[in-house]
Amino acid sequence: MAIINTQEMLADARHRHYAVGAFNVENMEFVQAVIWAAEELCAPVIIQTSVNTLKYATPEMFLSMVKTCADTVKVPVAIHLDHGSTMFNIMSCVKAGYKSVMFDGSMLPYEANVEQTRSVVELCKSIGVSVEAELGAISGKEGAPKESDSLYTNPEVAEEFVNRTGVDSLAVSIGTVHGLYKAEPKLDYERLSTIRNCVESPLVLHGASGLSVDHLRECIARGITKVNIATELRCAWTNACRQYMVENPNVFDPKKASKLGREAVMNVVKEKIFILGSNSMA
Ligand code: G3H
Ligand code: ZN
Secondary structure (H helix, E strand, C coil), X not given: CCECXXXXXXXXXXXXXXXXXXXXXXXXXXXXXXXXXXXXXXXXXXXXXXXXXHHHCCHHHHHHHHHHHHCCCCCCEEEEEEEECCHHHHHHHHHHCXXXXXXXXXXXXXXXXXXXXXXXXXXXXXXXXEEEEEECCCCECCCCCCCCCCCCCCHHHHHHHHHHHCCCXXXXXXXXXXXXXXXXXXXXXXXXXXXXXXXXXXXXXXXXXXXXXXXXXXXXXXXXXXXXECHHHHHHHHHHHHHHHHHCCCCXXXXXXXXXXXXXXXXXXXXXXXXHCCCCCC
C-alpha cells in the first residue's frame, strides 16, 4: 500500500476512539519490525524519524526503506518527521517526499512559536503535507517533571494556538517526559480533558515509553489520538543484540544479532498496538 498522510489516519482514530502508534525507527530492521507488526495485527501505523536519526542516514534513505516495505503490506503506513525544529529540517523531509512533519517550536517564546509554526503550516498545506506542533514543554531525557503551569499545556492557549496556526495535530504536555522515567509518572488527566474540550484537532502524546497500560488507556479515553514511542524500542533492540553478542562472542555475522533485535522491536510494537486499540482498525 502507498504511504499516506497522517491526517486521514488520525481523523479515523479520533472518530473511532483509538490511537495510532507512532514508532521511532533507527535502521532498516526497525522499519521492517514496525511495518510487519502492523500488518500482522491489521493496524494503521506511523513510522517517524527524529532529526538525529536523519543525521545518521538521510530522509531519502528512510523514505525509500519505508516505501519499499509498505509496498509489501495492506495496512496504511505513514512516515513523519519527529521534533523538527528548523525550516531546514522541515524542507529536507518535504523535499524527500515525507507527507507529515512535526515542527516543534515549544522552546520558543509563545509568539515566535505561533509565527514559525504558521509559516511551516502555510508551506506544507499547499503541498498536502500535514503538520504537528507542540505547545508546552515535554522534558526529558530522565526523571519526571515537576508540575508547572509554565511547562504544561494551557488549554485556552492551546485553543488559540491551533486557531492561529492551523496545525493538523497538537502535542500536549501533561506530565510525560522523553526517555526513561526515574519516578512514577503523574499525568494531569483533568488538563488533558480540558484541552480536548477546547481543541478540535487530534492530540498527540509524547514520551509514552514507560507508561503503564492504564496510563495509555486513560489518555486515549480522554482524547489522545497519536502515541509516540521511541525509547522502549531502542532498549528492546539494544538488549536483544547485546545479549546475543555477549553469549556468542565468536559469531561475526551481523545479521544474527540484528534478526533478534528486529524480533524484539516487533514484539514491543505488537504489545503497544493492542494497548492503543489500533489492531483490526486498518
Ligand atoms: O517524539 C518521540 C517520543 O515522544 C518518544 O518518547 O522516547 O519516551 O518513547 P519516548
Ligand atoms: Zn517527542
